[in-house]
Amino acid sequence: MLTLQDIQICYGSNRVVEQFSWHLDAGDIGCLLGSSGSGKTSILKAIAGFKAISTGGIHINDNEVSSDIRQVPPEQRQIGMMFQDLALFPHLNVARNITFGLQKLTKDKQQARLEELLDLVDLVGKENAMVHELSGGQQQRVALARALAPKPNLLLLDEPFSSLDKDLRESLATQIRQILKAEHITALLVTHDHVEAFTMADKIAVLNKGHLVQSGTPYEVYHRPDSPDIARFLGICDYLPAQLNAEGKVATPLGTFAMPSGGEYEPGAALQLLVRPDDVVHDDNSAMKATVVRRYFKGAQFLFELRCQEHRLHCYASAHHDHKPGDAIGIRFDMQHSVIFPAG
Template structure:
């Protein structure tokens, strides 16, 4: 449905997006994830046709819509955008907002489509309300169905949850995903929040400094990050120091591990390996102990920051069930359950 081939975007001769390539199949939900100012919104605007590209190709349904010579106008791309502020018309009712892009339809068809879409998002009976009479989540759903009303082939969502309370976002992201999947819609979302990306997307692209670092599913981003930025940006974790010995074993304060030759390290190399909170298991019967330095209660779990014994104050994170309630300063038993060894040069 969507393919970007080596796309670059420049403003006043300054390149803000460099050599980005990815593709999205029909019915998939993709997400561009990254910190503010990384170029993800520029990519979304280029797909929509709101920005020109300086190099590469944007292809929708097999048709080039942007390259260095071709530029198809936004209204001819069969693409709809849900903006960050929803952009609902305040003086229009819900029904009038949804019908705005359906001028060529008969009144009967418009009404049928409005009824169908409001039922899809659980807002039946809200036709005559105005945007100010709706909650933030309800406004978001109206903005979504207004974008879906004319049957676009690609939906683009620009930070769709940014104006909502943080405790609502993940639940609404799951809800929105279910709606899009039911409608078999193809969509690209932009966000800086990984929880929203995980809840919404089939495939996620991590963007930083104008480059697409990794385009994959959430599991691969978390357990098999391709570089240190992705490893740091996705999930929690710490990097531990280690040395590669003559037997190609990784020697560290957490233990010794065999290292895959494909990493290309040599004996004597100094490296760092990633340890996630779920790699450290709280076990009262374990031989190794660590001191609780900080703790964050998270309901079902407590995230502990632990200082290892017999080290130069090296620390790890441990996600333990919250009935294991330990105070700062206590020593607790830990053991390692490291299934995915992620190693980078120090």
């Protein structure tokens, strides 16, 4: 469906994206995840046709839309786009915003498509409202409907939820994912927020300084990060010093764990073991004790920052466990996906 082949993007002499290759299948929701300056928005603009690429190629449905010598103009690419600032037309009402790109259809067909979309994004009855009269979430859905109206080959979403508050962001991301899935729409999302990426995407490309550093499903990149940098970017990380012992297991001061598959290390190599909050389980009956350093109340849960033999760990526990800083609490490890990196 969408293929990016060795693309390079430059601003002047500044190369912001280098040797980037990736692929999305029809119906997939992809995500370019990276901090600001990672080049993710430049890639999106290149796919939309707003930015030329200097080498490589971009193909949509096996048609080449960008190469080093030819750029199909954006209006001929049949791409839908949701903008960071939404870019809703302030002088038009909801209906006219949504049907903006349908001028070639007859009035009847426009009306039919409008009704279909209003129903899809749950805005029936709002068609005559002006954009500024709507709430943030409603504006977001108008932008989605407008982008989907001409039945685009591919939908691009540029940090679409950045203007919303956290709760609305997650519920809207879920809603939009459901709509895209129900309509079998291929989409590509750009964000710096891993939670948003995990909620929306089937497939994630993690970018750093213009390079693709890891690609995979959300589950894969979270549980099998390729480097400590990627791991840190995707959530809370703690590390235990570790060594590969003679039996091929990972020995740490807090216990010995199975060696993850794929790692090729010599016995005796100095390593570090990644411990995520979900690897540590609070268990009052456990003999292993850790001291509470800080706690963060999250409503249904506490996030505890712990100290166990001079090693920092984090763990989630039900909010019923009202332990205070300084308390010693029982923990045990539940290492389903141990990840090791060379010590460093």
